[in-house]
Every structure is written in C-alpha cells, then in structure tokens.
Amino acid sequence: MSEVGAEERLWNLVRGALATRSLAIAAELGVPDALSGGPQPVADLARESSADADALRRVLRALASEGVFIEHAPGVFGNTDASELLRAGSGWGEFAVLFGGVWLRTVAELDASGDPAFPRMYGTDFWSWLAQHPDDRARFDLAMGQGSEARIERLNAIAWRGDETIVDVGGGNGSLLAEFLKVQPGMRGIVFDLPETVRDESIFGDRLEFVGGSFFERVPTGDAYLLATILHDWDDETAASILRTIRAAAPPEARLVILDAVVPPGNEPFGPKWLDLLMLALLAGRERDEAQWRALLDAGGFKPVRFGERLIEARCRS
Ligand SMILES: C[S@@+](CC[C@H](N)C(=O)[O-])C[C@H]1O[C@@H](n2cnc3c(N)ncnc32)[C@H](O)[C@@H]1O
Structure with a gap:
C-alpha cells in the first residue's frame, strides 16, 4: 500500500470544503438524476439546470477525479455508483445539499470556544430553525434515512423476543x-418526534x-x-x-438501544471523529467514548449491558 506523503495528506484535508460544496452543487442542480438515463454532454446538463457550462464542467471534473461521476469523453459525464446514490429522495442527495449548504456555512464559523456556531449565526437553535424552514426540514428527514x-x-443482531x-x-x-418492522413482523412501533417532521403518512x-x-416532557410507554x-x-x-424522560415512562424491564458511535481510543480513522465537529458547530453535541457513555447512562438512570462500535444496549438501573 502506498504511503500518503505529508503534503498530499495536508492537501487532501485543506481542500475538503471544495469537495463538500461541489457535491451540494451537483445535487442541487439535479445532475445525478439527469444522468440516470445515461451519459450527457455538460452543455445539455447546464442548459437543463440554468448553470454555466464551463463552471459545471469544472465542478464535475473535480468530483470525477474522486469517483463521483465519470467523464467518458471530453465534456461528457455519466453516473458512477457513488453519484447514482446522490439522486433526489435517496437520502444521500439531501445529505449532500445540507452538508454543502447550511452546515458548511456553520462549519466556516466553527472555532475552539466550545460554543456552537449555529445559534450565534442564525439567532436560534437548529431544531427551531428547521421548524421555520419546512423545505430544509423535509430534506433533513430524508437525509437521516x-x-x-x-x-x-445492527438492530437485527439484538436478541429480541419478537413481540415488543x-x-x-x-x-x-x-x-x-418502518423498515425494521418489515423484518420483525411480530413487533409494533411508535415513532415519537417533533410534530413538524415531514413524513410519508402511508x-x-x-x-x-x-x-x-x-x-424533554414525556415519551410513550413501550417494551x-x-x-x-x-x-x-x-x-x-x-x-x-x-434519558430521564425515557426512564420515567419505561417499565422496569424495558430495553434501551442507542444507535450512536462509541469512539475508540487511538488515531485510527473513524467517521464519527469528524461528525463530532459538526455536532460541536451545530448543536453543542458530541460523540462519546465508552467512559463518557457509561457516565451519561448512569446519570440518566440506565446501566449498559453491551457496547458495540455503533450500538449500545442498556437496561433500567434499579
Ligand atoms: C439526528 S436526527 C435523528 C433522526 C432519526 N432518529 C434517525 O436516526 O434517522 C434527531 C431527531 O431528533 C428530533 N428532536 C429534536 N428535538 C426533539 C425534541 N425536543 N423532542 C423530540 N424529538 C426531537 C429531531 O426532530 C430529529 O428528527
């Protein structure tokens, strides 16, 4: 395996915002959908999306150098597996638009003060802002998919009784x-969230x-x-x-399943080490290591029974 040199390593990081923004531009202009039927000249893509053909070609050329889109012939682009994932409604396209839009602007103001940049910039917290911007709320709900x-x-690997x-x-x-209940036909589900989430009622x-x-007020009772x-x-x-709100509603034998990362010690690459900084910029949130999870669960009235890399199981503490 070839070693990445010090300068290349820095370059790959320093240019990160350009990649983030380029993905958002391509998704916002609907390029992945436009290419779903096959390769197209960039002039046609630009005409369909009212973009400048030269600027769009440069954006797509840069992304193609990372395997997102492919330039089959000069100025003729097609989808790759990665760009196909960016099609509207897939979740990744919406994620790219948020990341390269409101989140990138927020991250530009990230500093080491410990205070989240988002409320400083937008005068409100992220969830209230989403409630005031229904299109972004809908995009966010799809992006989370x-x-x-x-x-x-991960959820299926849990030893469920099957009728919870x-x-x-x-x-x-x-x-x-909804997807989980398809593979667990004996279970029932309650989705609890702010009323303004944008849902497919069907x-x-x-x-x-x-x-x-x-x-912060109450949650429904469940197993x-x-x-x-x-x-x-x-x-x-x-x-x-x-956690305390859940503990107040939960029967004593209830199971708590947390799908969040458990940040391992050491220097290995691990996506949540970066997501942690987005949490810091947007929400004053954080990714946690095992000791931090143990302390949090204890403060919330739960005891952990299993730690996976991205799943924690816990039970009510008596
Ligand atoms: C990062 S999203 C996770 C969504 C979903 N659990 C998933 O993993 O796809 C966080 C969710 O918390 C919800 N949320 C934020 N504040 C809330 C509150 N006070 N009560 C209920 N839900 C809230 C948001 O609306 C959002 O859907």
Missing part, C-alpha cells in the same frame, strides 16, 4: 422503524404510529426504546435529561 440498511442489520412495542424516540419521519397504520411531542443518533446531538446534561 441514508445508511439505514447497516442500522437495521418499540418506541423510536426522535424517530424522524419513521422510515427506520407508512403508518396498524403496527406503526406517529406520536408528536418533545422528549423497548430506540435512540438513533439522538444523544450525540446534545451536551451531557441535556442528553441525561432525555
């Missing part, structure tokens, strides 16, 4: 729980319901509670208060 296959695999009612606390538009029915509310990328959004004190 990316990576759901791996998350369902699962409450997905902060379950967004409900897509994760996924709700006999076995799955949506309950609107705030997890198991799922917290999927929720606690990393909040500082320790606030995260503990979410």
Whole structure:
C-alpha cells in the first residue's frame, strides 16, 4: 500500500470544503438524476439546470477525479455508483445539499470556544430553525434515512423476543422503524418526534404510529426504546435529561438501544471523529467514548449491558 506523503495528506484535508460544496452543487442542480438515463454532454446538463457550462464542467471534473461521476469523453459525464446514490429522495442527495449548504456555512464559523456556531449565526437553535424552514426540514428527514440498511442489520443482531412495542424516540419521519418492522413482523412501533417532521403518512397504520411531542416532557410507554443518533446531538446534561424522560415512562424491564458511535481510543480513522465537529458547530453535541457513555447512562438512570462500535444496549438501573 502506498504511503500518503505529508503534503498530499495536508492537501487532501485543506481542500475538503471544495469537495463538500461541489457535491451540494451537483445535487442541487439535479445532475445525478439527469444522468440516470445515461451519459450527457455538460452543455445539455447546464442548459437543463440554468448553470454555466464551463463552471459545471469544472465542478464535475473535480468530483470525477474522486469517483463521483465519470467523464467518458471530453465534456461528457455519466453516473458512477457513488453519484447514482446522490439522486433526489435517496437520502444521500439531501445529505449532500445540507452538508454543502447550511452546515458548511456553520462549519466556516466553527472555532475552539466550545460554543456552537449555529445559534450565534442564525439567532436560534437548529431544531427551531428547521421548524421555520419546512423545505430544509423535509430534506433533513430524508437525509437521516441514508445508511439505514447497516442500522437495521445492527438492530437485527439484538436478541429480541419478537413481540415488543418499540418506541423510536426522535424517530424522524419513521422510515427506520418502518423498515425494521418489515423484518420483525411480530413487533409494533411508535415513532415519537417533533410534530413538524415531514413524513410519508402511508407508512403508518396498524403496527406503526406517529406520536408528536418533545422528549424533554414525556415519551410513550413501550417494551423497548430506540435512540438513533439522538444523544450525540446534545451536551451531557441535556442528553441525561432525555434519558430521564425515557426512564420515567419505561417499565422496569424495558430495553434501551442507542444507535450512536462509541469512539475508540487511538488515531485510527473513524467517521464519527469528524461528525463530532459538526455536532460541536451545530448543536453543542458530541460523540462519546465508552467512559463518557457509561457516565451519561448512569446519570440518566440506565446501566449498559453491551457496547458495540455503533450500538449500545442498556437496561433500567434499579
Ligand atoms: C439526528 S436526527 C435523528 C433522526 C432519526 N432518529 C434517525 O436516526 O434517522 C434527531 C431527531 O431528533 C428530533 N428532536 C429534536 N428535538 C426533539 C425534541 N425536543 N423532542 C423530540 N424529538 C426531537 C429531531 O426532530 C430529529 O428528527
């Protein structure tokens, strides 16, 4: 395996914002969808999206150098597996637009003061801002769906009884729980989130319901509670208060499943080490290591029973 030199290593990091923004431009202009039927000249893509052909070619050429799009002939671009994932509605396209838009602007103001940049810039917290921007709320709810296959695999590895009612606390538009219930036909589900989430109501029915509310006030009663990328959004004190709300509603034998990262020690690459900084910029949230998770669970009234790399199981502490 070839060693990356010191200068190349720095260059690959320093240019990161350009890649982030380029992905957003391509997704915003609908290029991945336009190429779904086959390669097209950039002049046609530019005409369809009212973009400048030269600027768009340069954006696509840079992305193609990383395997997102491919330039088949000069000025003729096609999709790759990676750019195909960016098609609208897939979750990745919406994720790219958020990352290269409102999040990139926020990250530009990230500093080491420990205070989140978002409220400083927008005068409100991220969730209230989303409530005021329904298009971004819808984009966010779709974006959270990316990576759901791996998350369902993790959930399936748990020794379920098979007839539980699962409450997905902060379950967004409900897509994760809806998919999970397909492979667990004896279970029922409750998606609990802020009322303004943008949902496809057709996924709700006999076995799955949506309950609107705030997890700082109350959550529904169930046999198991799922917290999927929720606690990393909040500082320790606030995260503990979410756990305490669940603890107050949970029967003593309830199971708590947390889908969040457990940051390992050492210098190995691990995506959540970067996501941690987005949490810091947006929300004053954080990714946690095992010791931090143990302390948080204890403060919230739970005891851990299993730590995976991206899944924690816990039970009510007596
Ligand atoms: C990072 S998203 C995770 C969504 C979903 N669990 C997933 O993993 O796809 C965090 C979720 O917490 C919800 N949320 C934020 N504040 C909340 C509150 N006070 N009560 C209930 N849900 C809240 C947001 O609306 C959002 O859907």
